[in-house]
Amino acid sequence: MKMKNWISAFLFIMIIGLFGCQQRTVIEQHTESAETPERAEQAEQQSESAKQPVAQTEIIPAIAPVINIIDPATDELIHTITPLDLGYEMDITAYIAKIEQLAKELARGVDGKPGYDQRMILDRLDEQGNLIEGNPLILLRESILVERIMEVSATGGTVELPIETTKSGYEPEDVPLLDDVVIASYTTYFNPADKNRNKNIELSATAIDKVIVGKGDHFSFNTVVGPRDEANGYQPAPEIINKKLVMGIGGGICQTSSTLFNAVDQLPVKYIEWHHHSIDIGYVPKGRDATVSYGGLDFRFQNTAAAPFLIKSVYGNNFLTIEITTAEKYVDKFK
Known part of the structure; x- marks a missing residue:
């Protein structure tokens, strides 16, 4: 009886052992089947990626437009x-x-x-x-x-x-013809005894002599005549400043600019800059003068006729004449 009970217990223990081994074998087989080659490769790649340094994005500052x-x-x-x-x-x-x-x-x-x-x-x-x-x-x-x-x-x-x-508005072939016809003229007079003043008139009149003013051109008295100083031969003479006569180098040149004004005023011109003296000057009617000073007041005009003209000055013993001439074929352009 005791022998039978012992044998039964031994058999029960063996059955339990076999069942446990079989269960462990099933679990191990299930684990191995889950670890496929593809998963292993992915795991290996993830491992390698983890070892690589993380790339940082470089921030480039914006460049201001120039x-x-x-x-x-x-x-x-x-x-x-x-x-x-x-x-x-x-x-x-x-x-x-x-x-x-x-x-x-x-x-x-x-x-x-x-x-x-x-x-x-x-x-x-x-x-x-x-x-x-x-x-x-x-x-x-x-x-x-x-x-x-x-x-x-x-x-x-x-x-x-x-x-x-x-560039100046004239044709080169017209140059020899520009003194054909006088289309405007004006004369003013001065005291022959005032040698310094008269010298200044002569120098400034010579400076504007034979100047070509093309169609559309701008004439500037100060630009054409240039500095009125001793280096250019100008003499001390009375000039009008703030309604008073004072001595100054180049006194008298306003007679040249005023004579020029009264000549070109007979033509189709546009005045860009034009100033009067502060007092009457006597050699032209009131309001018909054009005062200038180098580096300051200027007499400027534009030739609005559709043709060029030539400025000619004639300096005499007691007079200054400014003539405006042009080619005969252009005379009608100035009427």
Whole structure:
């Protein structure tokens, strides 16, 4: 009886052991079947990736747009603008004002530095009738420059200066014909005894003699005559300043400019600058004078006739005559 009970217990223990081994074998087989080659490769790649350093994104700062202003004649860089520094995105009205000021300075000059604008120096004839060439009118168009800068202010870029050059308005073949016909003339008189004053009249009259004024040309008395100083032969003589007669180098040249005014006033001209004396001067009717001073007041006009003319001066013992002549074929253009 005892032997049977022992054998039964032993068999029960063996069955339990076999069941446990079978369960462990099933679990191990299930685990191995889950670890496929694909999963192993993915795991290996993830492991390698974990070892690699993490790439950091480089932050590049934004570059502010820049405008380069170029002289088209020389391709020279003359000025650089950074719009953001001038308040382009903060205050557009103030920015435009700064650009307009820059354009003005480039055109007209600043602090003693000349700008691009240059008055025309008219061509003339020498005593033998040979042509002496002057210089054309040069203008930097300020409004166009401002427009060009504004167009590229957001993106930056290159801007060329809008420079306009105008040559004298006459044809070379007309030069020998310009003294054919007198179309206007005016004469004033002076005291022959006043030698210093008369010398100044003579020098300034010679300076404007045989000057060619083409169609559309601008004439400037101060530009044509130049400085009135001792180096150029001018003498001390009475001149009118603030309604008083005072001594000054070049006194008397206003008689030349006033005589010229009364001659060209008979032609189709447009006055650009014209000033009166502070008191009556006697050698022309009241209100018919044109006072000038070098570096200050000027007498300037534009020839609005569709033809060129020649200024001729005749200096005599007690008189000055200014004649305006042109080619016979152009006479009707001045009527």
